[in-house]
Amino acid sequence: MSIKHTASLAALVALLLVSATPFAQAADKPTDPQIAHIAYTAGVIDVEAAKLAIEKSKTKEVVDFANDMVRDHEAVNVQALDLVKKLKVTPEDNATSQALSKAAEEERAKLAKLEGAAFDKAYVANEVAYHKQVNGALETLLIPSAENAELKSLLETGLKIFQGHQQHAEHVAGMLK
Amino acid sequence: MKAGMPICSLAGALALALVASPALAATIEVTIDKLVFTPASIEAKVGDTIEWVNKDAFAHTATVKGDWEVMIPPESKGRMTLEKAGAVDYFCRFHPNMKGHLDVAP
Numbered sequence: 408m409s410i411k412h413t414a415s416l417a418a419l420v421a422l423l424l425v426s427a428t429p430f431a432q433a434a435d436k437p438t439d440p441q442i443a444h445i446a447y448t449a450g451v452i453d454v455e456a457a458k459l460a461i462e463k464s465k466t467k468e469v470v471d472f473a474n475d476m477v478r479d480h481e482a483v484n485v486q487a488l489d490l491v492k493k494l495k496v497t498p499e500d501n502a503t504s505q506a507l508s509k510a511a512e513e514e515r516a517k518l519a520k521l522e523g524a525a526f527d528k529a530y531v532a533n534e535v536a537y538h539k540q541v542n543g544a545l546e547t548l549l550i551p552s553a554e555n556a557e558l559k560s561l562l563e564t565g566l567k568i569f570q571g572h573q574q575h576a577e578h579v580a581g582m583l584k
Numbered sequence: 585m586k587a588g589m590p591i592c593s594l595a596g597a598l599a600l601a602l603v604a605s606p607a608l609a610a611t612i613e614v615t616i617d618k619l620v621f622t623p624a625s626i627e628a629k630v631g632d633t634i635e636w637v638n639k640d641a642f643a644h645t646a647t648v649k650g651d652w653e654v655m656i657p658p659e660s661k662g663r664m665t666l667e668k669a670g671a672v673d674y675f676c677r678f679h680p681n682m683k684g685h686l687d688v689a690p
């Protein structure tokens with residue numbers, strides 16, 4: 408499967424904050440193979456960002472949070488891969504996935520230049536924003552567009568995970584102040 | 585106890601012991617499925633054990649801020665015996681949108 412391209416974690420964040428929203432580019436209703444690709448990409452982006460944070464941050468709360476992100480998003484993506492295999496769907500690259508990845512790469516490059524408290528703050532702020540953005544896309548575009556019931560259900564679980572992460576990130580952001 | 589003790593009196597003693605302790609501790613199961621605690625609200629008493637059965641592929645916690653926390657690994661269980669009475673709200677530290685409630689009688 409070709410979705411292994413790596414959008415960086417940072418890019419994810421950047422995407423969230425910088426671009427009005429890559430999701431807005433998808434004027435047409437995405438198909439299930441596209442939705443699967445977008446959801447998987449969104450998870451990969453957050454894992455990449457988390458790995459950068461694990462490498463760079465010296466703050467326990469930030470590193471713990473990043474480890475939680477890696478664990479959860481990898482678990483979601485394993486389920487997503489199992490599901491597409493079962494449904495014999497091939498995830499299909501698309502403009503939204505590409506915009507997500509590009510924004511994420513840019514953001515990651517930005518984060519990579521920061522150190523210490525500045526990095527922690529920027530990473531966590533981006534996590535809040537990114538999860539908010541993905542939640543919005545799941546609620547208004549991806550879930551309503553999904554045709555397959557199992558895909559829809561997995562996206563709904565993904566939404567709850569992302570909403571939880573957003574709150575978790577907001578809590579960590581509060582602790583960094 | 586002596587080997588010669590009549591069986592009927594042993595049974596009687598057992599029966600008495602059971603009847604005389606009305607507060608037999610129970611194990612109460614809470615299921616976690618797709619980031620939801622079910623039932624969300626539990627009535628229990630001190631000495632009861634809560635067992636969280638996690639059907640998700642994600643780790644969760646049952647956390648009471650500033651008090652206790654139970655780790656509940658993916659597709660596994662976490663348990664805790666209630667030690668004090670009172671009503672507490674708990675949540676998952678990894679996914680704070682997951683919420684539960686315990687009413688613990690003395």
Ligand SMILES: [Cu+2]
Nearest residue numbers: 644676678679
């Ligand atoms: Cu949780």
